[in-house]
Amino acid sequence: MILSGLIVFLILLLIALVYRRLATRFDIVDKPNHRSSHSHVTVRGGGILFPAAVVMWWFVFDFSNTWMVLGIVLISAVSLLDDIYTISSKIRFGIQFLALSMAFHDLGVFQAIDWFYLPIFYFIALGIINAINFMDGINGITGLYGLIFLGSLWAVNHYTGLFELNLIRYEILAICVFLLFNLRKKAIMFAGDIGSISLAYLMIYFLTEWYLVAGSWTIILFLAIYGMDAFLTIAQRLRNGENVLKPHRSHLYQVLVNQYKKDHVIIALIYALLQLAVNFTFFIFPKSIPNPYMASILLIGIGVFYLVFKSLLLRKHEFKK
DSSP states (O other): OHHHHHHHHHHHHHHHHHHHHHHHHTTOEEOOOTTOSOOSOEEOOGGGHHHHHHHHHHHHTTTOSHHHHHHHHHHHHHHHHHHHSOOOHHHHHHHHHHHHHHHHHHHTHHHHSOGGGHHHHHHHHHHHHHHHTTOTTSTTHHHHHHHHHHHHHHHHHHHHOOSOHHHHHHHHHHHHHHHHHHSSSSOSBOOHHHHHHHHHHHHHHHHHHHHHHHOOGGGGGGGHHHHHHHHHHHHHHHHTTOOTTSOOSOSHHHIIIIISOOOHHHHHHHHHHHHHHHHIIIIITTTSOOOHHHHHHHHHHHHHHHHHHHHHHHHHHHHHO
16 A cells, blocks of 8 residues: 555645646746735646546546546546636636536435535535635645545544545545655645635535534534635625625735734644644544534634734734834
């Protein structure tokens, strides 16, 4: 297993190096603007490693879960085009809906739940995809958060036996390769839409698979820390009359990095470690899932702390001006 893992790692590293050269040649780069948290031109789309790892797993392990793999290839292809050009939001949402339908078909969602619950599934899934799409705002946060998510799933699998461990292993290796280029003061590559959206797609796939067995919404706590940041930031932007589909620098981690000049890597690590603490305390250590009452208290507590802390930071920053 160690040897096969090393081979996969080296293949993914080669893909990353080749993509970086091609992206530089064809100008697939992020150029700093007033919304950026970086100050130099950086290759965009390094998250191509995430769907590449899924396709490698598919080839090696007897072409299983083909509908899910086709879905991630489809959503990743459109996301890569969106990294290079500007794709209509209607087209992007349409492709995301189709790719999610492929994942749901692969999992048997349409047979397992009543049809009137499907709009809720699609609404939550599309929300997660587009929330995580805005995550790639500071160095390391997408990769570290994905690493915590998948590593925690691996631990949960020891008492559930539910997930395909080889798929998780391949994806963890892809994230580790990506972090070599991204988890640094001056990133060499960003994940881009292809990285954040394909990773979100996998998160939705695993969470849906888990929900169909566990039957509890509390598994969403696996995304609690960033999820609360995304949800409350969207609510605040809606209250301020902003277009929530446009890039911004309103997340708490962006405030800490841009207004308070905190190190990207440190903030990304804090987010990842806080999520790891939630996963360990409520899932891994007790070898179970939290009940709705406990999960609700935790989410309310996170939300209140978030609002108070962010409000104090913004007021302090305004006072300094």
